[in-house]
Amino acid sequence: MISPSFFKSKLTKKSINKPNGFTLIELIIAISVIAILSLIGIASFINNGKNSTMQSAVNELTAYLIEAKSSALSQTLLSSHSCDQLTGYWVYIQNNDNSNTVELVEECNNGDNSVKHYALPQTLSFQNNCSIFFPVLSTGGKINLDGCNDTGPDSNGVIGIKDNSGGNIRNISITDSGAINDSDSDDCN
Numbered sequence: 001m002i003s004p005s006f007f008k009s010k011l012t013k014k015s016i017n018k019p020n021g022f023t024l025i026e027l028i029i030a031i032s033v034i035a036i037l038s039l040i041g042i043a044s045f046i047n048n049g050k051n052s053t054m055q056s057a058v059n060e061l062t063a064y065l066i067e068a069k070s071s072a073l074s075q076t077l078l079s080s081h082s083c084d085q086l087t088g089y090w091v092y093i094q095n096n097d098n099s100n101t102v103e104l105v106e107e108c109n110n111g112d113n114s115v116k117h118y119a120l121p122q123t124l125s126f127q128n129n130c131s132i133f134f135p136v137l138s139t140g141g142k143i144n145l146d147g148c149n150d151t152g153p154d155s156n157g158v159i160g161i162k163d164n165s166g167g168n169i170r171n172i173s174i175t176d177s178g179a180i181n182d183s184d185s186d187d188c189n
Contacts, residue, residue: 083108127160
């Protein structure tokens with residue numbers, strides 16, 4: 001059992017006059033620090049979301065280009081449509097007012113077959129309309145980089161994807177030999 005003298009010794013004159021808790025200035029400083037750190041975290045989170053959307057679009061476009069290139073080289077049909085003779089694959093990049101799409105098309109001597117489509121998220125857009133043709137090896141044709149910012153017969157084609165809200169641009173380049181390279185990557189396919 002605790003004796004009354006224990007409580008009496010704890011309640012000295014100094015401890016009674018001493019304020020408990022935080023001052024208003026301490027609370028304002030603590031809340032300000034929390035607010036600043038929260039704003040930095042939110043801004044970083046939003047920027048991370050934009051970066052992942054851009055990276056996803058770049059990966060999807062690169063996958064279309066690689067699929068067209070490898071299917072042309074292996075002379076593999078991707079669609080179930082009849083094709084007498086496969087001549088190659090087109091990848092169409094279309095920048096319209098309302099949508100930005102990628103289309104993979106099989107070119108046969110008896111007509112073209114659309115294989116698949118991809119639409120960019122509304123926050124992104126292509127910088128230009130462009131079409132890339134990957135011929136099958138047996139035709140002996142060259143890769144065609146029509147409208148892809150190519151400036152000469154031996155130059156790279158460039159496809160730009162722009163973030164409409166922040167102006168950030170990522171470029172994918174394609175050489176006339178078929179190497180595909182993302183501007184923020186060291187990979188060449």
